[in-house]
Amino acid sequence: MTAQTARPADAPPSWVDYLPQSLQGFARLSRFDRPIGFWLLAIPCWMGVAFAGLDVGWRATNLLYGILFGIGAIAMRGAGCTINDLADEDLDRQVARTAERPLPSGAVTRMQAYIWLAAQLAVGLVVLLFLPLAAKVVALLSIPLVVAYPFMKRITWWPQAWLGITFNWGFPVGYFTAGGNDYFWAALFYLGLIAWTVGYDTIYARQDVKDDAIVGIKSTARLFGDKTLPAVAAIYGLCALLIGIALSYGGPRVPGVMITIAFMCHLIWQLVMLKTKGDAVALQLFKSNRDAGLLIVFGIVVTITLSMLG
Structure with missing residues (x-):
C-alpha cells in the first residue's frame, strides 16, 4: 500500500504522506497534515504577549516565550485533536468523510x-514549566475546557462558542506570561477573540452541515442555516468592535484604530467571498484567519517598536 492510497478521504496532500506507514496514523491523529490549527492556537498566545507589551513594554524574554508558545501550540493542538477523535470514534465511523x-x-x-496523547501532554507540561507562576495557573485552568470540548457539539447548538473560549485561552496565558497588568482591556480583547472564533468556525462548519444533521452533531452553522451570512457578519462586527476598543483605548489610539481597520477589512473580505462563492470556499476562508490573526500580532509589535524608538 502506498502512502498516497493510505491517506484518508478528508486528509489533504502533505508531507505526512511520505512518513513511514507506522507513523502516518499518529501524525494524522494530531492533524500534522492540517497546520492551520497550530496557527490558530499559537496566534492568541502571541497576541497576549504582544498586548501585554502595550502595558509594560517589550522584554527580551518575550521572544523566547513566543517560541515556547509555538511548541506548546503544536503539542496541545495535537493532544486536543487526539482527545476529540477518541471521543468521536463511533461518530467518525458513520460519516464517509471521516470513516478513514x-x-x-x-x-x-x-x-x-492514549499513549500518544500522554506524550503530547508531556511536551505541553515541559513548556508549562518555563512559564511564570501566574501563567502556569491560568494555563492549567484550560484543561477542563479542552476535555469537555468534544462533547459540546452533542449538548449545545453553540459548540463554536466553547471552542472560542478554549482555543483563545492562550491569550490570557500569554498576557500573564509577559507581565500584563491592565486586565479590563485584556478582557475585552479576549471576548473579541472568542467572537472571531465563533465566526470563522461557523464558516468552517458549513462544510459538514448535511453530515452533521445525519449523525446529530450540533453547530452554529446548522443553527443559523440560511441566515449564516448575516449571523457571521454580526459576530465579526462584534469581534472588530471589542478588539478595536481594546486596542484604541487600552493602547495607543491611532495605531490601534489602524490595526483594527486592517483586521476588519480582512473579515469583510471573508464575508464577500462567502456571499459570492458559498460553501465551496469555506475551508479556504477558515484557513485565511491565520493571516488575519498575524496581522494583529504584527501591528501590535510594530506599535510597540515605534513607541520604544520614539
Whole structure:
C-alpha cells in the first residue's frame, strides 16, 4: 500500500504522506497534515504577549516565550485533536468523510492513541514549566475546557462558542506570561477573540452541515442555516468592535484604530467571498484567519517598536 492510497478521504496532500506507514496514523491523529490549527492556537498566545507589551513594554524574554508558545501550540493542538477523535470514534465511523481517520480505520488503536496523547501532554507540561507562576495557573485552568470540548457539539447548538473560549485561552496565558497588568482591556480583547472564533468556525462548519444533521452533531452553522451570512457578519462586527476598543483605548489610539481597520477589512473580505462563492470556499476562508490573526500580532509589535524608538 502506498502512502498516497493510505491517506484518508478528508486528509489533504502533505508531507505526512511520505512518513513511514507506522507513523502516518499518529501524525494524522494530531492533524500534522492540517497546520492551520497550530496557527490558530499559537496566534492568541502571541497576541497576549504582544498586548501585554502595550502595558509594560517589550522584554527580551518575550521572544523566547513566543517560541515556547509555538511548541506548546503544536503539542496541545495535537493532544486536543487526539482527545476529540477518541471521543468521536463511533461518530467518525458513520460519516464517509471521516470513516478513514486513524481510529475508525484501525490505523491507530485506542491504546496507542492514549499513549500518544500522554506524550503530547508531556511536551505541553515541559513548556508549562518555563512559564511564570501566574501563567502556569491560568494555563492549567484550560484543561477542563479542552476535555469537555468534544462533547459540546452533542449538548449545545453553540459548540463554536466553547471552542472560542478554549482555543483563545492562550491569550490570557500569554498576557500573564509577559507581565500584563491592565486586565479590563485584556478582557475585552479576549471576548473579541472568542467572537472571531465563533465566526470563522461557523464558516468552517458549513462544510459538514448535511453530515452533521445525519449523525446529530450540533453547530452554529446548522443553527443559523440560511441566515449564516448575516449571523457571521454580526459576530465579526462584534469581534472588530471589542478588539478595536481594546486596542484604541487600552493602547495607543491611532495605531490601534489602524490595526483594527486592517483586521476588519480582512473579515469583510471573508464575508464577500462567502456571499459570492458559498460553501465551496469555506475551508479556504477558515484557513485565511491565520493571516488575519498575524496581522494583529504584527501591528501590535510594530506599535510597540515605534513607541520604544520614539
